[in-house]
Structure formats: structure tokens, C-alpha cells
Amino acid sequence: MMLRLAYGSLLARALTVGMTIVAIALSVALFLGVEKVRTGAKASFADTISGTDLIVGARSGSVQLLLYSVFRIGNATNNLTWQSYQDIAARPDVDWIVPISLGDSHRQFRVMGTTPAFFDRYKYRSGQSLVVGEGARMNDLFDTVIGADVASTLGYKVGDPIVVAHGLASFSNHDDQPFRVSGILEKTGTPVDRTVIVSLQAIEAIHVDWQTGAKIQGQTTPVDVIRQMELTPSAITAALVGTKGRFQVFGLQRAINEYPQEPLLAILPGVALQELWQIVGIAETALIAVSAMVVVTALIGMMATIFSSLNERRREMAIYRAMGARPRVIVGLLVIEASLMAALGAALGLALLYLGLWVAQPMIDSAFGLWIAIDAPTMRELWVLIGVVIAGAIVSVIPAIRAYRMSLADGMMVRI
Amino acid sequence: MPTDASILTLKNVRYRWSGRASFELAVPNFSVKSGETVLLLGESGSGKSTLLSLICGTITAHHGVVDVAGTNISALSPRRRDQFRAEHIGLIFQQFNLLPYATVLDNILLPLRFAKARRERVPAPNDTARQLCEDLGLPNDAMNASAGTLSVGQQQRVAAARALIGDPPLIIADEPTSALDAATQTTFLELLFEQSRKHNTTLLMVSHDARLADQFDRVVKMADIAQQQREAL
Numbered sequence: 001m002m003l004r005l006a007y008g009s010l011l012a013r014a015l016t017v018g019m020t021i022v023a024i025a026l027s028v029a030l031f032l033g034v035e036k037v038r039t040g041a042k043a044s045f046a047d048t049i050s051g052t053d054l055i056v057g058a059r060s061g062s063v064q065l066l067l068y069s070v071f072r073i074g075n076a077t078n079n080l081t082w083q084s085y086q087d088i089a090a091r092p093d094v095d096w097i098v099p100i101s102l103g104d105s106h107r108q109f110r111v112m113g114t115t116p117a118f119f120d121r122y123k124y125r126s127g128q129s130l131v132v133g134e135g136a137r138m139n140d141l142f143d144t145v146i147g148a149d150v151a152s153t154l155g156y157k158v159g160d161p162i163v164v165a166h167g168l169a170s171f172s173n174h175d176d177q178p179f180r181v182s183g184i185l186e187k188t189g190t191p192v193d194r195t196v197i198v199s200l201q202a203i204e205a206i207h208v209d210w211q212t213g214a215k216i217q218g219q220t221t222p223v224d225v226i227r228q229m230e231l232t233p234s235a236i237t238a239a240l241v242g243t244k245g246r247f248q249v250f251g252l253q254r255a256i257n258e259y260p261q262e263p264l265l266a267i268l269p270g271v272a273l274q275e276l277w278q279i280v281g282i283a284e285t286a287l288i289a290v291s292a293m294v295v296v297t298a299l300i301g302m303m304a305t306i307f308s309s310l311n312e313r314r315r316e317m318a319i320y321r322a323m324g325a326r327p328r329v330i331v332g333l334l335v336i337e338a339s340l341m342a343a344l345g346a347a348l349g350l351a352l353l354y355l356g357l358w359v360a361q362p363m364i365d366s367a368f369g370l371w372i373a374i375d376a377p378t379m380r381e382l383w384v385l386i387g388v389v390i391a392g393a394i395v396s397v398i399p400a401i402r403a404y405r406m407s408l409a410d411g412m413m414v415r416i
Numbered sequence: 417m418p419t420d421a422s423i424l425t426l427k428n429v430r431y432r433w434s435g436r437a438s439f440e441l442a443v444p445n446f447s448v449k450s451g452e453t454v455l456l457l458g459e460s461g462s463g464k465s466t467l468l469s470l471i472c473g474t475i476t477a478h479h480g481v482v483d484v485a486g487t488n489i490s491a492l493s494p495r496r497r498d499q500f501r502a503e504h505i506g507l508i509f510q511q512f513n514l515l516p517y518a519t520v521l522d523n524i525l526l527p528l529r530f531a532k533a534r535r536e537r538v539p540a541p542n543d544t545a546r547q548l549c550e551d552l553g554l555p556n557d558a559m560n561a562s563a564g565t566l567s568v569g570q571q572q573r574v575a576a577a578r579a580l581i582g583d584p585p586l587i588i589a590d591e592p593t594s595a596l597d598a599a600t601q602t603t604f605l606e607l608l609f610e611q612s613r614k615h616n617t618t619l620l621m622v623s624h625d626a627r628l629a630d631q632f633d634r635v636v637k638m639a640d641i642a643q644q645q646r647e648a649l
Contacts, residue, residue: 001529005518012517012564315512321474322509323578324502324530326495411474412507 002329006336009316013309017341020305024345027291027298028388029352032381034291036357038284040372044125045277048190049240049269051123053249056080056088056256057238059263063279066272069100069238071191072110076102079235084262088241091255093248096121099236101203104164104174109150111164111196113203113233119145121240124190125371134158135183138199141227143182147193151184158184162196164206174206177223189370201231241266295388299395302341306334306399314410317403322412327404334400335393342392346385350377422483423586423618424448424471429480431470439644441466443480446641450585453609453619455629458638464622467642468590471620472505473497485585502531506579506617510591513575516564520554521545523563524578534582541581548577551614552607569600576608580615587612589621593628605631 010017049055049070057065058078067073089097098121101113119130119137135158138145146156156162161178179198187193205226209216243249249268256266317330357374364370377385425447432440441463448454458464469475470482473489476497482490485504489497506527514523524545528535538544546559552573558566563574572592579587589608593601605628612619621632629635 001522001525005515005522005526008515008517008522008562316515319513319515320526321498322472322501322507323527324498324500326498326530329530411469412472412509 002333003336003340006333006340009313009333010337010340016305016309020302021341021345021348023298023301024295024342024388024392025348025352027295028346028349028385029356031291031295031384032349032353032377033356034287035381035384036353036372037370038287040370042277042284043373044189044370045280046270046273047125048273049122049124050126051121051242052240052269053243054241054253054256054266055238055269055272056241056264056266059265062265062267062272063276065238065265065267066269066276068102069240070269072102072112072195076237079237080239080264081235081262082233084259084264085236085239087259087261088239088256091252093243093245093252095242095244097242098122098240099200099233100238100240101200101233102237104166104203104206106150106162106164106196107154109147109153109194109196111144111198111203113198113200113236115200118197118240121242122192124188124192128188130188130192131186132183133186135181138182138197138202140180140182141199141202141205141231142177142179142223143199144179144202145183145185145197146181147185147195147197148187149193150196151181156181156184158182164196164198166206166210177206177226187366189365189368200233200236204231204233205229295391298345299342299388299391302338302392303395303399306338306396307402310399310403310406313403314406317407318410318412321407321410327407330407331397331400331404334403335396338396338400339389339393342389345392346388349388350385421450422447423450423452423485424620425481425483426470427481427483429470429477429482431466431475431477433466441642441644443467443470443642446636448586448618448620450618451616453612453631453633454621455632455635456620456622456638457624457626457629457635458622459624462638463642463644464590464638467638468588468622471588472501472507474501499530502527503533504584504586506581506584506587508572508575508579508587508589508592511568511571511595513578514563514571516562518563519560520549520563520566520574521559523574524548524581527578527584528582531582531584534584537582544581545577548580548611549574551611552577553603568595569604572596572604573607576604576611580611580617583615583617586618586620589619591623592621594623594625 055065055069057069058076058080060077064074068076085099088094096117098115098118102110104111116137122130132145144162150156158181160181162181163178164174166174179202185192208221208226208229241252243252253266253268256264320330321327354374357372361372361374364372426443427445429443430440432438456464466475470477471484473492476490481488484500487500489500492500521542525541528538528541549559550556554570554573558570563571566574575592593604596604608619609631
């Protein structure tokens with residue numbers, strides 16, 4: 001009965017109560033939304049590269065190797081010689097190996113030289129493959145396949161010519177050997193979107209007239225001649241490796257790390273991604289803190305609403321007192337009301353969240369390449385909702401104590 | 417029928433409001449017999465509200481004895497006093513008696529929520545409430561309507577039903593008719609008398625309207641039983 005009365009009392013003040021509930025709902029939806037985006041981002045991040053057992057590069061730090069080989073951030077300190085690459089490729093436990101050669105750029109985007117196997121072996125988001133949306137893979141030495149962001153930022157279409165610059169943010173262009181866009185990849189949400197992919201031979205080809213980072217004066221080898229040349233690289237930046245079996249990963253990693261001819265480093269992408277996320281993760285804590293503050297603000301708003309309603313409800317409280325209700329009952333009523341409001345707010349917030357996800361999921365995926373799964377609320381999220389209700393009840397104790405004092409002073413007589 | 421046993425006795429009661437303008441109310445001797453209907457006449461500001469609060473135990477006398485149904489309620493703990501009020505006193509106010517958002521039924525049953533013995537006297541609360549409504553001339557379909565949608569006269573009848581349910585020994589009505597027009601006043605009082613007789617309860621009604629006097633067993637003037645002193649600080 002008391003619950004019914006509390007509910008009726010709320011219903012009688014539908015407008016203010018409704019606004020309070022909406023405020024709580026929005027804050028809860030925001031908090032859970034941030035939570036969803038955070039876990040989605042974390043999952044997307046962890047899914048930047050999958051299906052690759054080891055990444056091999058010159059010896060440096062594992063995070064650094066991951067950053068330049070997968071995220072195209074920073075530079076390799078050293079290269080991996082073609083000899084070492086071939087040695088690793090020849091090992092019996094290696095199923096496949098894809099070389100990567102970095103160092104040049106086109107506008108703000110990195111150029112990556114690789115083999116056609118890259119398109120088949122590079123997987124993201126638990127096993128999805130790259131898809132050439134428009135055009136086709138490279139056919140010619142001077143063909144290039146560009147990522148979705150490259151195409152949309154620079155407005156490139158299949159068939160457009162592009163010139164690759166030597167190094168990064170450089171003024172010297174490889175303008176003797178212009179490339180042609182042969183294909184554009186579909187959006188993946190991975191750094192591949194921001195990559196200009198050419199063949200490994202093409203990287204060699206544009207450096208024919210170069211020596212130790214500078215162009216040899218007056219030397220311009222005609223393209224026809226370059227096409228006839230042996231374009232095997234002497235070194236590459238890194239390599240993605242797949243093993244024949246799961247259990248061979250660690251053995252292979254160990255063998256590469258102990259490779260006697262050259263100091264090499266082999267990393268497990270998943271482990272390195274975890275390490276990297278720990279660094280990036282500070283931002284997520286800040287996000288959670290901010291959205292938690294929004295929830296707190298909404299609850300304080302509710303407290304203010306209860307406070308301001310106390311005066312107009314003195315008559316109501318006097319009636320309860322006259323009927324023999326102890327002041328504690330009035331406290332209880334207010335706390336029940338606040339808990340009801342918080343619970344309705346939390347439920348509405350959850351509904352808003354799923355509605356929002358349902359609407360925004362495809363947009364977020366195409367705009368940011370961030371896939372936010374719509375699934376049942378996790379235990380953690382349920383605890384958040386329960387926490388909001390409990391916090392609502394706790395917050396309401398403050399106005400309830402005031403109501404307690406008021407009803408003690410008023411008794412059953414209210415002079416309004 | 418009035419009996420010799422008194423349901424309410426105030427002896428040497430003194431109560432002082434402290435505040436900016438403090439005043440003291442003294443009730444040397446006042447009692448109401450069980451089954452009696454008493455009209456307490458007094459102008460506003462004569463200390464009626466304070467006297468009622470003392471009888472109902474929402475305030476306690478600083479001196480003297482307030483005895484309701486054989487219990488000195490001044491000696492009870494605040495918690496027991498609230499419980500005691502719920503068990504023994506049915507209250508009707510001038511107006512705004514009801515929770516406007518609750519149904520008529522919930523309003524009538526509300527005092528039972530806080531009074532165990534009264535609740536036990538009403539084995540079928542819904543039927544009893546319906547019977548009371550019928551006796552008080554409320555329409556049948558009013559039971560599930562929100563109390564706030566009723567007319568003032570109907571609301572007062574609901575308040576009377578609420579005071580009567582579970583047969584508390586004492587019903588206190590504080591100007592219950594002053595918000596009603598003359599015709600409704602008479603009907604309401606007739607019903608109230610009839611029902612308090614039927615339920616064998618004592619009725620203490622407070623009013624400033626002396627015209628009602630001839631309908632009561634006894635009329636008491638506030639000035640005759642209570643003295644008050646005002647002093648501006």
C-alpha cells in the first residue's frame with residue numbers, strides 16, 4: 001500500500017517527477033554509452049590485427065614494433081635484412097609470412113610496400129579480411145591500393161595518379177615514377193584505412209636512383225629500364241608471420257629472438273596490444289570519471305526537486321502524521337519515492353541506450369570503424385544501474401531528514 | 417449513550433510554545449465521557465489547535481496529565497504516542513483531509529496501516545470501507561476514484577469514513593463543516609452523529625459556530641476550560 005501511495009504521489013507530480021526521471025535516464029544512458037564505447041573501442045583496438053601469430057622486426061621494444069608495423073606510428077630504428085626474412089620464411093614451423101616495407105609517404109599517409117599475400121593474411125575484428133571495394137588489387141609495378149580514409153580525405157578515385165614522397169613530411173618526391181590507384185579498400189576501422197599500399201618491388205623501384213636517403217644527382221633511370229631490373233629488396237621493415245600450429249608460436253618466437261645473424265624481435269600481437277592499451281587506458285578512466293559526474297549531477301538534481309517539493313507536501317505529511325504515521329514513515333516514503341524515480345530513470349536510461357545504439361551503431365561503424373556490439377547488459381552494467389538506484393535512495397535521505405524535522409514540528413496542524 | 421467512564425481527561429495541563437511570541441496554554445480540568453458528543457466552542461487563536469495537538473499527542477504537555485482511554489499519553493515515548501493515536505483516535509479536519517492522488521479506498525484504509533488492533537477489528541477492510549461509504553451516502557463508484565476528484569462535501573464524508581473505520585473510541589473533528597454550505601453541513605453532521613452512535617464512539621468536535629450547539633450532548637466554551645497567556649519577548 002505504501003508503495004502504491006508513493007507511486008500515486010509521484011504520478012500526481014508527473015511533470016517535475018518526469019523531468020527528474022528524464023535527467024537521470026539521460027545521465028545513465030550517457031554513462032552506459034561511454035561504457036559501451038569504451039569496451040567497444042577496447043575490443044576494436046584488440047581486433048586491429050588478428051590471425052597473425054607473430055610480428056617480426058629489428059630489435060627494439062615490443063610496443064614500438066607494434067606501433068610502427070601495425071599502427072604506422074613512429075619509425076623503425078632498424079631494418080630486417082632480406083636474408084633474415086628468407087631464413088625465417090624457410091623455417092618448417094612457418095605457415096606464411098608477409099613482408100612490410102615502410103618509410104615513404106603520400107601527403108599525410110604512410111606508404112607500405114608488401115606482397116599480395118597481405119590482402120589475404122591481414123585480418124581484423126576476429127578474422128575479417130580486407131575487401132577491395134572499388135577497382136582491383138595491384139596488377140602493375142606502379143599500381144597502388146589505398147585505404148578508405150586515404151580515398152575519402154584526398155578524394156581519389158580508381159585510376160587517379162599519385163606521387164609518393166620520400167620519407168615522411170618530405171619535400172623530395174618520387175615524381176619520376178608516378179603511381180596509379182588500382183583499388184580502394186573498404187573501411188576497416190584499422191590503420192589500413194590510412195595506408196597507401198604498393199608492392200614490395202615498387203618500393204625498390206622508386207629508390208633505384210637513390211642512395212642513403214638522397215637522390216643521386218642527375219641520374220634518372222627510365223621507367224622502362226626499371227621494369228626490367230631485379231627488384232628484390234635488401235631489407236624490409238617488419239614481417240607478419242603465421243605458424244603452422246598454435247603450439248609452435250612460442251618456439252618460433254624464441255628462435256627469432258635468438259637469431260644469431262641479426263638482433264631481431266618477435267612479438268605476440270595480442271600481448272603487445274594489451275601493453276599498449278594500458279598506456280591508452282588512462283583516457284578511459286577520465287571518460288568514466290566525467291560520465292560518473294554527470295550521473296551524480298542528475299541525482300543532485302533529484303535531491304533539489306525533492307527539497308523544493310517538501311513545502312507543498314506539508315499537508316500530505318500532516319495527514320500521514322494524523323493517521324498515526326511516525327515521522328520515520330515519512331522518511332521512508334520519501335526514500336521509496338526517490339528510489340522509484342531512480343529506478344525508473346535507470347530503466348529508461350537503459351532503454352535510451354539501446355535505442356541510441358540501434359540507431360547509431362551503423363553510423364559509428366562507418367564513420368569511425370568502431371563496432372559497438374548490441375548485446376544484453378553485462379553484470380558490470382547491471383551493477384551500475386543498481387548503484388544508481390541505491391545512490392538515489394541515499395541522496396534522498398538528506399531531504400527526508402528535513403521532512404522528518406518539518407513533520408515533527410508541524411504535527412498534524414499545518415498553517416498554509 | 418454517555419457513560420460515567422471518561423474517555424478523555426486533562427488535569428493541570430500546561431503547555432508553552434516557545435518562539436518569538438511565546439504563549440502558554442493551561443487546561444486545569446477538562447474531561448469527556450465515553451459515548452458523549454461534545455462541542456468545543458472557540459474563536460480562532462483561542463488555543464484550540466494546541467489543545468487538539470495535546471490530545472492527539474503530536475505535542476506533549478510540559479506539566480499535568482493528558483489521559484486518553486485510560487492511558488497518560490504524556491508519559492509515552494514519541495513512537496508509542498504515534499501508535500496510540502493511530503489506534504484510539506479518528507481525526508477529521510476542516511478540509512484537505514485526504515491524499516488527493518490516492519483512491520478513496522486507500523484513503524479510508526490508511527489509518528489501519530498504522531494501527532494493528534484497529535486493523536484486527538476489521539477482518540474485511542474493503543467491505544467495511546464500502547459499507548461506511550454507503551452509510552455516509554457516498555456513491556458506490558467513488559471507491560476507486562482519486563480523492564482529489566470528489567467535491568468538498570464528499571471529501572469530508574470520506575474523511576469521516578476514515579475516522580470511523582476500525583471503531584476508534586474517540587473521534588476528533590476540527591471544524592469539519594466550516595468548508596461546507598449550510599445544507600451540506602446539516603446532512604454531514606446528521607450522518608456523523610448517526611455513525612458515531614452506531615459505532616459507539618465519542619465525538620469531540622471543535623468549532624466557532626455556536627449554531628450547531630443544540631445537536632450535541634454538551635457544549636463547552638474554550639474560554640471556560642483553558643486559560644492562555646501571551647507575552648511578546
